[in-house]
Amino acid sequence: NAGVTQTPKFRVLKTGQSMTLLCAQDMNHEYMYWYRQDPGMGLRLIHYSVGEGTTAKGEVPDGYNVSRLKKQNFLLGLESAAPSQTSVYFCASSYFPKSRGSYSTDTQYFGPGTRLTVL
Amino acid sequence: ELKVEQNPLFLSMQEGKNYTIYCNYSTTSDRLYWYRQDPGKSLESLFVLLSNGAVKQEGRLMASLDTKARLSTLHITAAVHDLSATYFCAVEDRDSNYQLIWGAGTKLIIKP
Numbered sequence: 536n537a538g539v540t541q542t543p544k545f546r547v548l549k550t551g552q553s554m555t556l557l558c559a560q561d562m563n564h565e566y567m568y569w570y571r572q573d574p575g576m577g578l579r580l581i582h583y584s585v586g587e588g589t590t591a592k593g594e595v596p597d598g599y600n601v602s603r604l605k606k607q608n609f610l611l612g613l614e615s616a617a618p619s620q621t622s623v624y625f626c627a628s629s630y631f632p633k634s635r636g637s638y639s640t641d642t643q644y645f646g647p648g649t650r651l652t653v654l
Numbered sequence: 655e656l657k658v659e660q661n662p663l664f665l666s667m668q669e670g671k672n673y674t675i676y677c678n679y680s681t682t683s684d685r686l687y688w689y690r691q692d693p694g695k696s697l698e699s700l701f702v703l704l705s706n707g708a709v710k711q712e713g714r715l716m717a718s719l720d721t722k723a724r725l726s727t728l729h730i731t732a733a734v735h736d737l738s739a740t741y742f743c744a745v746e747d748r749d750s751n752y753q754l755i756w757g758a759g760t761k762l763i764i765k766p
Binding site for chain 2: 566575576577578579580583585591593625632641642643644645646647648
């Protein structure tokens with residue numbers, strides 16, 4: 536049971552290049568999330584998915600696209616990377632909140648992160 | 655719009671001392687989470703607080719929730735160096751598809 540995994544762990548891009556970050560979870564979670572974390576700030580939600588085939592915008596979606604073709608995978612794409620996208624990216628997953636019990640202590644489970652530098 | 659404020663943002667303390675981190679939020683929520691992040695690492699869930707007056711304890715950490723005051727506290731008792739980390743609170747926003755709204759984090763340094 537690997538939990539949430541992310542690929543790659545590190546990446547350096549030049550401005551204008553594209554890349555895809557892969558997130559995979561083996562906990563059969565419905566919800567998946569992509570966050571970015573910048574120094575001195577909390578996590579900011581980029582996009583999320585409430586189930587296979589669905590995606591939705593979070594707080595800072597511009598410059599990113601996502602896809603969820605399979606329940607266990609959530610991909611984050613940067614079509615034309617910019618230095619402002621230099622950050623640490625975290626993927627997370629959770630059960631569908633409405634299906635948990637009122638006293639459930641379920642939470643979001645995080646992957647190890649991807650450190651992206653855009654030059 | 656739900657906003658979450660943590661304070662202090664930075665805390666340096668001596669081993670053996672007690673201290674409290676505060677998390678205020680702006681609108682009603684049923685759930686509040688505390689996470690820990692070690693430098694260069696991912697986030698680890700510490701506590702999930704579900705109802706008013708909820709108190710949870712794990713070792714030297716104790717978290718509480720006052721939903722009427724919209725305030726959660728994370729209390730550290732007799733701090734030890736191993737507790738040095740950044741601590742985040744996050745509040746669930748039912749009006750935004752149960753997204754978590756995050757505080758900026760409190761960087762805690764505990765000196766021997």
